[in-house]
Structures are given as C-alpha cells and as structure tokens.
Amino acid sequence: FSGADLADGSCAHPTISGRVSPLLPANHVTMTKGTGLVHTAPAHGMEDYSVASHHQLPTDCLVDESGYFTEAAGPELKNKNVLEEGNEAVIKMLQAAGSLLKEEKYVHSYPYDWRTKKPIIIRASKQWFVNTADVKAAAQDVLKKVKVIPTSAVNRMLEMLDRRTFWCISRQRCWGVP
Numbered sequence: 001f002s003g004a005d006l007a008d009g010s011c012a013h014p015t016i017s018g019r020v021s022p023l024l025p026a027n028h029v030t031m032t033k034g035t036g037l038v039h040t041a042p043a044h045g046m047e048d049y050s051v052a053s054h055h056q057l058p059t060d061c062l063v064d065e066s067g068y069f070t071e072a073a074g075p076e077l078k079n080k081n082v083l084e085e086g087n088e089a090v091i092k093m094l095q096a097a098g099s100l101l102k103e104e105k106y107v108h109s110y111p112y113d114w115r116t117k118k119p120i121i122i123r124a125s126k127q128w129f130v131n132t133a134d135v136k137a138a139a140q141d142v143l144k145k146v147k148v149i150p151t152s153a154v155n156r157m158l159e160m161l162d163r164r165t166f167w168c169i170s171r172q173r174c175w176g177v178p
Contacts, residue, residue, distance in 0.1 A: 014099035015090075016074075026051045043124035061124045083119060136161060 006023045013019035024040065028047040042052030043061035052059055062073040069077035069086050076093055080086035094100035110119035140161050148154045 014097050015093045022055070022057075024051055024055055044122050049124070059124055063121060063123050065123075065125075067121050082121060136164065 003025070007025065009023040010020045011023060013021060021039075026040070026047065028051075040048045040051055040057070042049045042057055042059040044063075049059060051057075060072065062070050062077075063082055064070050067081055067083060069080050069082060071078050077086055077089055080089055091100065091103060111122070112118065113120050140158055143154065143157055143161065146154075148157070
C-alpha cells in the first residue's frame with residue numbers, strides 16, 4: 001500500500017499504554033532516506049520540529065543537558081544515558097511489549113563535537129532572542145575595555161558585533177573571545 005493510505009491514521013505507542021500517535025506526512029522523509037514511516041522527535045531535530053509545529057504537537061524533551069533521560073521519560077529510563085544504558089533499556093522495553101521486530105547493530109551518523117570527539121545529541125532548549133541596539137552598544141562598549149592579544153582582533157570582533165542582527169542569550173556552552 002502507499003503512504004497516502006496511512007494519511008490521518010494513528011498507531012499505539014509500543015511502551016506507553018493508552019498513548020496514540022498520529023501518522024503525519026513529512027517532506028523530509030523519502031523512500032531513499034528510509035522506510036517512509038518513522039517516529040517524530042520534535043525536540044531533537046529541525047525537520048521533526050517543523051512537522052510538529054505544523055500539526056500543533058508538543059515538543060517535549062525527555063533528555064537533559066547531560067544526555068540522560070528525564071523523569072518524564074518514565075521510571076524505566078530515568079537517569080539513564082541515552083547513548084549507553086538507555087538504549088539497551090529501550091530495547092528491553094520493546095521486547096517485553098512484544099513490539100521489537102528486529103534488532104541489529106547500526107553505525108549511526110551522529111554529529112560529533114569537535115573538541116571531545118563524542119556524539120552530540122540535538123535537543124530543544126530555552127533561549128531568548130533579542131534585537132536591540134542597546135544590547136549591541138553595551139557589548140561593544142564592554143569589548144573595548146577587554147585587553148585582546150593581538151590588538152588587531154578587537155576591530156574584527158567589533159565589526160562582527162556590528163553586523164549582528166539577532167542575539168541569542170544562552171547558557172548552553174562557554175564561549176571564548178580571541
């Protein structure tokens with residue numbers, strides 16, 4: 001049958017009793033990139049987030065900043081690292097529910113952190129975007145008071161700050177300046 005036959009359908013969640021998930025079309029899912037029937041994780045990727053936003057689905061994030069399942073993921077997964085024991089726990093949960101059709105080793109193409117060489121888990125986080133001249137002016141004033149070596153880097157940083165149209169205030173990572 002074709003994917004269109006599944007439109008407006010739904011499926012039962014394999015491990016959460018009573019939870020039903022809608023079957024939704026998505027332009028980024030094609031037969032050359034997979035089966036065409038995939039899960040949607042709105043808090044873990046831009047394409048999934050776009051689909052969820054279009055269909056007014058929640059973007060719950062069940063993974064914390066350190067890569068561990070949160071309490072919202074349930075007692076079987078809470079505090080387990082998603083790329084380590086959490087993965088094994090999910091497999092056991094699917095087996096117990098009689099919902100695991102096949103298991104095999106697969107090398108996933110995760111994005112990697114250039115510093116640690118470890119996989120990066122993409123996850124939604126709260127951020128604040130501001131677009132004000134006051135913030136830009138304050139940042140430039142503060143930068144002028146910083147001793148930068150070599151001094152030529154200051155002008156480059158000031159020019160970069162001047163071209164910035166939006167500012168994302170985030171505590172996800174520590175950033176340095178030249």
